[in-house]
Amino acid sequence: MISAKTKACCLIGDPVEHSLSPIMFNSAFKEMGIDCAYLAFRVLRSELGTAIAGIRGLSFVGSNVTTPHKEETLKYLDRLDPSAGLSGSVNVIHNVDGELVGYSTDGYGAIKALEEGGVSIGGMRIMVLGYGGAARAVSFELARDGRAGGILIAGRDIVKASALANGISSFLRAEAITLKEGEKAGADLIINCTPVGMYPNTDESPLPPEALASATAVMDLIYSPRETAFLRSAKAKGCKTIGGIEMLIHQGAKTFEIWFRKKAPIGVMRRAIEGEGN
Numbered sequence: 372m373i374s375a376k377t378k379a380c381c382l383i384g385d386p387v388e389h390s391l392s393p394i395m396f397n398s399a400f401k402e403m404g405i406d407c408a409y410l411a412f413r414v415l416r417s418e419l420g421t422a423i424a425g426i427r428g429l430s431f432v433g434s435n436v437t438t439p440h441k442e443e444t445l446k447y448l449d450r451l452d453p454s455a456g457l458s459g460s461v462n463v464i465h466n467v468d469g470e471l472v473g474y475s476t477d478g479y480g481a482i483k484a485l486e487e488g489g490v491s492i493g494g495m496r497i498m499v500l501g502y503g504g505a506a507r508a509v510s511f512e513l514a515r516d517g518r519a520g521g522i523l524i525a526g527r528d529i530v531k532a533s534a535l536a537n538g539i540s541s542f543l544r545a546e547a548i549t550l551k552e553g554e555k556a557g558a559d560l561i562i563n564c565t566p567v568g569m570y571p572n573t574d575e576s577p578l579p580p581e582a583l584a585s586a587t588a589v590m591d592l593i594y595s596p597r598e599t600a601f602l603r604s605a606k607a608k609g610c611k612t613i614g615g616i617e618m619l620i621h622q623g624a625k626t627f628e629i630w631f632r633k634k635a636p637i638g639v640m641r642r643a644i645e646g647e648g649n
């Protein structure tokens with residue numbers, strides 16, 4: 372029951388109506404007996420600064436940040452954790468007694484989802500499709516982790532792909548290629564960080580099935596639909612497949628741990644979003 376003592380957390384982004392985060396977090400709060408409510412707010416770009424100031428002004432525990440604000444949020448914060456500083460992307464704000472600290476848990480969520488899915492990235496040649504916020508978070512976390520053998524950043528704009536590859540090349544061998552080149556490049560693990568194949572364009576795929584010839588595992592960050600056309604063709608080729616819902620759960624669990632310094636009830640969070648959406 373919401374009372375005068377109830378704390379608050381939120382999601383800010385545009386759009387947010389599709390988000391599974393309120394269901395996931397409110398179930399976790401209930402399970403753990405935490406008196407807190409999680410709400411989703413659609414925030415226009417022009418109001419981002421005032422929305423973030425409100426987190427401090429209203430003493431919110433913190434906030435998640437989603438598209439299109441993950442990068443611009445940096446300039447409104449007091450301090451950045453290395454996860455956010457390195458990737459230049461924030462998806463979690465923690466309000467520590469009025470000091471707003473930014474984190475990125477997307478990369479952590481992706482690597483944890485791979486591990487839990489039985490994919491061991493040690494020595495792997497990994498192809499990341501896209502160079503947007505999620506691709507940056509995943510690539511920098513792979514670079515920080517250091518176990519991968521190398522990264523190919525494949526995108527439709529080679530200049531933008533090169534900018535990301537250059538950024539991570541001091542940590543890990545990295546190369547930029549076009550998506551067309553990506554069709555023949557060959558990689559052990561391919562991670563789709565583009566929205567190609569997302570609802571309602573569910574017949575689309577970022578690469579044709581032939582591009583999966585040398586892959587042993589394929590991950591798609593998209594979670595609507597749960598199984599994309601890209602993952603279906605990977606499965607048909609005998610690859611291990613990991614969907615975006617697992618990353619969503621693990622980045623959420625890490626967020627919970629940052630806010631409450633308690634282990635997240637992952638099973639409850641997973642069950643809460645199972646059956647939601649498509």
Ligand SMILES: NC(=O)c1ccc[n+]([C@@H]2O[C@H](COP(=O)([O-])OP(=O)(O)OC[C@H]3O[C@@H](n4cnc5c(N)ncnc54)[C@H](OP(=O)(O)O)[C@@H]3O)[C@@H](O)[C@H]2O)c1
Pocket residue numbers: 438477480500501502503504505506526527528531564565566567569592593594615616618619620622
């Ligand atoms: N599972 C999770 O927890 C989770 C977390 C974060 C994100 N995601 C998902 O990851 C995806 C990307 O999110 P984001 O925040 O990184 O978005 P973003 O910052 O807008 O980046 C999108 C990337 O995809 C590329 N792209 C867009 N349309 C394309 C097309 N038709 N063909 C080729 N490339 C295309 C963009 O390249 P251009 O600049 O050339 O357009 C850009 O590199 C979304 O589907 C999102 O839902 C999932």
